[in-house]
Amino acid sequence: MSHALAFIETSASGEVRNTAAMLIAAASQLGTPVAVVVAAPGNGEALTAQLGALGAAQVYVAETDQAGGLLVAPQVAALEAASAALHPSAIVLAHSIDGREIAGRLAVRLHTGLLVDVVEVRADGDVVIATHSVFGGAFTVEAIVPGSGPAIVTVRQGAIETRIDAATPTLTTEPVTVDPTSAAAIDAFHDAAVATDRPELRGATRVVSGGRGLGSQANFALVEQLADALGAAVGASRAAVDAGYVPQTSQVGQTGITVSPQLYVALGISGAIQHRAGMQTAKTIVAINKDAEAPIFDIADFGIVGDVFTVVPQLIEALGKRAD
Amino acid sequence: MKIIVLVKQVPDTWGERTLNTVTGQLDRAASDAVIDEIDERALEVALQYKDANDAEVIALSMGPSSVTEVLRKSLAMGADSALHVKDDALSGSDLSRTAAVLAAAITKSGFDLVIAGNEATDGRGGVIPAMIAEHLGVPSMTYLDSAEFAADRISGVRGDEHGTVAVHAMLPAVISVTEASAEPRFPNFKGIMKAKKKPLDVWTLADLGLDGSGFAPSTEVTSTTERPARTAGTKIVDTGNAGNELAEFLAAGRLI
Numbered sequence: 129m130s131h132a133l134a135f136i137e138t139s140a141s142g143e144v145r146n147t148a149a150m151l152i153a154a155a156s157q158l159g160t161p162v163a164v165v166v167a168a169p170g171n172g173e174a175l176t177a178q179l180g181a182l183g184a185a186q187v188y189v190a191e192t193d194q195a196g197g198l199l200v201a202p203q204v205a206a207l208e209a210a211s212a213a214l215h216p217s218a219i220v221l222a223h224s225i226d227g228r229e230i231a232g233r234l235a236v237r238l239h240t241g242l243l244v245d246v247v248e249v250r251a252d253g254d255v256v257i258a259t260h261s262v263f264g265g266a267f268t269v270e271a272i273v274p275g276s277g278p279a280i281v282t283v284r285q286g287a288i289e290t291r292i293d294a295a296t297p298t299l300t301t302e303p304v305t306v307d308p309t310s311a312a313a314i315d316a317f318h319d320a321a322v323a324t325d326r327p328e329l330r331g332a333t334r335v336v337s338g339g340r341g342l343g344s345q346a347n348f349a350l351v352e353q354l355a356d357a358l359g360a361a362v363g364a365s366r367a368a369v370d371a372g373y374v375p376q377t378s379q380v381g382q383t384g385i386t387v388s389p390q391l392y393v394a395l396g397i398s399g400a401i402q403h404r405a406g407m408q409t410a411k412t413i414v415a416i417n418k419d420a421e422a423p424i425f426d427i428a429d430f431g432i433v434g435d436v437f438t439v440v441p442q443l444i445e446a447l448g449k450r451a452d
Numbered sequence: 453m454k455i456i457v458l459v460k461q462v463p464d465t466w467g468e469r470t471l472n473t474v475t476g477q478l479d480r481a482a483s484d485a486v487i488d489e490i491d492e493r494a495l496e497v498a499l500q501y502k503d504a505n506d507a508e509v510i511a512l513s514m515g516p517s518s519v520t521e522v523l524r525k526s527l528a529m530g531a532d533s534a535l536h537v538k539d540d541a542l543s544g545s546d547l548s549r550t551a552a553v554l555a556a557a558i559t560k561s562g563f564d565l566v567i568a569g570n571e572a573t574d575g576r577g578g579v580i581p582a583m584i585a586e587h588l589g590v591p592s593m594t595y596l597d598s599a600e601f602a603a604d605r606i607s608g609v610r611g612d613e614h615g616t617v618a619v620h621a622m623l624p625a626v627i628s629v630t631e632a633s634a635e636p637r638f639p640n641f642k643g644i645m646k647a648k649k650k651p652l653d654v655w656t657l658a659d660l661g662l663d664g665s666g667f668a669p670s671t672e673v674t675s676t677t678e679r680p681a682r683t684a685g686t687k688i689v690d691t692g693n694a695g696n697e698l699a700e701f702l703a704a705g706r707l708i
Contacts, residue, residue, distance in 0.1 A: 139614065199593060199610075199619050200582075225578075225595045225612040232582030233592070235548060241670035242547050244577040257674070263574075267471045270675040277670075282579075285613075312591040312621035315607070320615035330613075334707075358708065376631055382465040383489070383573050383631070391707045402465050408682060412705060414698065420689070427682040430701045434690025442695025447708060450699065 130217040130254060132159030133188075133210055133278075135203070136179060137226055140196050140317040142171055147222040147283075149182045153290045154283050158218040158251045162186040163297070164210045166195045166202050166304070176299045183292035188214070190304040200226060201311035204233045205304050211238060213302075216278045218256045220249070223282035231282045240277030247287040256281065264386055264405025286331015287388075326352075329378065332361035334391045335407070337380055338373065339365035341396020341417060341436060348373040350440055351395055357444045363387065365394075365403045381406035395436045399424025416440065453507045453601070453623075455498045456558055457531065458568040458580075459491040461515050461522045465573050476673035477544050478574065480518070487522035490569030492529070492636035494629050498567050499530045499637065501601045508532050512557055514542060514550065520652065527647035528639030534652040535561060541657055541664030548670040551580050555587030556660040565606065566626040570595045578628075585626035593619050597632040 132155035137145040148163070155161035163184035165175055172189040179187050190206030207219060207230065219234065221227040223245045235242035248259035256279035260269040273279035329335065336358060338351035348368070355362045363380040364373065380387055381403045392410035397403060399415070399422055407413070408427055415428035416436050425431040432439055463469040463483035470479040498509045511526035513519045514537040523534035537557050545553070558566060566585075571578030578594070585592030596608035597616070606627060607620035621627075639647070657664050686701070688694060702708045 145614075199591075199617075199621075225610070228578045229582040229592060229594045232547075232551075232579035233586040235579075235670075236551065236583050236586035239670075242579060242583075243671055244547065244579055262471060263469045266469070266679055267473075268675075268677050268679060269471070269476060269673055271671050271673045273670060274672050275670070309622070310589065310591065312593045312619050312625070315618040315620060318616045318618075386576075391702070400466065401468060405465075405469075409679075412707060413682075414701075416694075416698075425687055426684050428687070429685035430698060431684065431687035432690055432694045432698060433687065434694050439690055439695045439698070442693075443698050444695075446696045446699035447702075450703065450708065 130159045131162050131214045132156070132218040132220060133162050133164050133207065133214065133216045134184070135207060135219065135221040135227070135230065136163050136165040137222060137224065138165060138167065139319065142167060144175065144178055147224065147285055148179065149291055150288050151220050151222060151283060152179065152182045152184050153292045154249050154288050155218065155220045156183060156292050157249055158220070158256055159216060160185050162188055162210070162214060162216070164188045164190070164207055166190045166192060166206045168193060168195060172299055172301050176297055180297040181294045183295050184297045185295050187297045187299050189299065189301045191301055192304045194306060194308070197314055198306060198308060199312040199314055200229045200233065201306045202304055203230045204237065205306045207234050208237055209302060209304060211278060217254045218279045218281060221282050223284050227282050231280050235280045238277055240280060241273030241275070242280045243271055243273065244282045245284050246281050247284050249281060249283070261409065264382060265388070265409035266405065326355060327359070327361040329361040329363055329385055329387060332387060333389050334358050334360035335363050335380070335387050335389045336360045336393040336395065337363035337365060337397060338368055338395045339397030340367035340371055342368065342373060345373045350436065354393065354395070354440050354444055357447045365397045394424050395440065397424055398422045399427070453501070453505065453564045454562060455501070455507055455565045455567060456510045456512050456561060456563045457491070457495045457498050457526070458554065458566065459495065459511050459513045459522050459526050460488045460572050461485050461513065461519050462488045462572055462574040469574065471676050473676045473678055476676040485518055487525050488569055488572050490571070490573065490631065493631065493633050494567045494569045495526055495529055495531060496634040496636040497599055497629050500634060502530070510535060510561060512554065514553060523652055524647055525639065527650045527652070528643040529637060530643060533650055536652060536654045537660070538654050539657045539664060546671045547577060547579060547583065551583035551587060553657070553660065553662065554580070555584045556662055557655060558584065558588060560660055564623045568628040570628045570630045581626050581628040588626065590624045590626060591621035592626040593621050594628040596627055596629050599627060599629060599633065
């Protein structure tokens with residue numbers, strides 16, 4: 129079986145990002161999973177143990193002092209070197225901000241095809257078949273990379289839930305150096321403090337979103353209260369973001385995040401196509417809106433025509449009673 | 453400073469958007485085509501610099517004849533000139549071909565800085581700017597929430613999933629900007645009138661020294677299927693007990 133590389137992102141201080149398990153599992157569906165990681169010299173052993181626990185059969189550490197100083201260039205060089213050494217059939221990255229930039233550059237450098245924002249991968253022999261969810265899940269598109277080069281695939285964060293068993297990986301360490309004048313430089317990192325213990329919106333299994341119907345930033349707290357009662361992530365419609373109730377990072381929809389949770393609760397959201405495209409693949413959709421004609425009811429499994437400010441508190445109380 | 457802004461014509465996100473399930477391509481007739489709103493922000497970033505400094509701003513787009521409309525809008529907003537790469541051989545281009553062709557046009561035009569939107573609202577890929585930068589052999593900084601210009605460099609703040617990163621790159625460079633970057637101006641009447649007289653050049657693949665037959669597809673769509681439309685389920689009008697009924701529904705579905 130050929131190799132499949134999983135690119136592992138790390139924080140500025142070298143900690144493995146939480147997309148690693150998904151990427152190693154995805155790579156294992158395409159070949160022998162090799163975790164490729166860029167690290168400061170001497171950190172390879174610790175990373176090998178961590179990535180082995182996630183199922184990597186081999187860990188390829190590209191050692192460099194440039195990792196925190198240059199934007200994506202050392203990562204691209206590491207994957208270029210690992211690809212030349214291991215001739216993989218696929219290189220899998222997260223469809224993250226960094227992952228996209230690394231994958232884009234790598235595809236051009238290796239003269240090979242790039243499949244982005246993929247939600248599922250499988251192999252047919254050495255051919256990688258990637259599934260895309262297009263226009264908010266309205267269309268499912270399968271695509272391949274014909275030809276001999278490795279398929280470069282970015283996987284939507286949270287899309288692949290399969291995990292694989294731990295392995296005892298072999299460790300390969302190679303130095304990597306890039307010309308600093310050809311790359312953008314990193315001046316400082318500011319990792320945001322995690323202010324809440326709510327689940328992250330991307331990949332959340334339950335999401336409660338609020339729209340313009342909440343009426344104000346203060347009233348938006350109702351969305352958060354229900355989210356906490358359900359153990360859900362908090363989302364918002366574009367109208368609520370534009371009105372300033374919540375930051376843009378919470379926006380669900382065509383120009384925001386696409387979610388595909390088990391349960392999606394829409395509060396005071398009319399359900400413009402703009403919003404529906406970001407959540408219509410949810411397994412169960414619940415909507416509460418005053419307007420009986422709101423289009424959100426066309427796709428809701430359970431719709432309530434009513435005032436969120438009376439229905440939601442009653443729901444939270446009922447949930448509390450059930451939990452007791 | 454010579455700034456090229458990439459603009460893309462996309463189906464309006466406020467309307468229904470469809471793929472042709474036979475060809476796998478966008479059904480352009482099924483929805484209104486508009487300039488991607490993120491590209492208006494990219495153009496605004498360039499125009500704000502031009503407002504206060506000596507700069508030439510060129511809007512570049514690739515696509516069929518209808519793309520003229522988005523380029524005219526870019527000119528009306530304040531771009532100095534526009535470039536339209538148009539060739540029938542480009543129909544159905546994938547990411548790799550799109551990046552290669554745009555990079556060839558940028559090279560032919562000459563540039564100090566390329567500004568793009570972080571990701572188009574239709575494809576949502578967000579990889580084209582980095583691919584173009586690799587073709588051009590210059591630094592890239594994608595997903596900038598803000599960008600500051602100096603004569604020889606661009607610095608900015610890049611938001612990612614974990615926080616922010618302060619970055620800078622020497623020119624020439626490629627950047628992409630997010631929704632947080634700038635509020636686009638509206639073209640005024642004077643701008644719209646002036647736009648009619650501004651140069652809008654059309655380049656074919658031959659003009660770029662590229663041969664349409666020379667592109668092997670680097671990716672291939674093997675199937676396109678439409679998801680069955682969702683149907684409405686239970687809909688009740690709250691008469692005082694809807695919250696409790698919803699709790700019942702969630703419990704019955706094992707969702708709590």
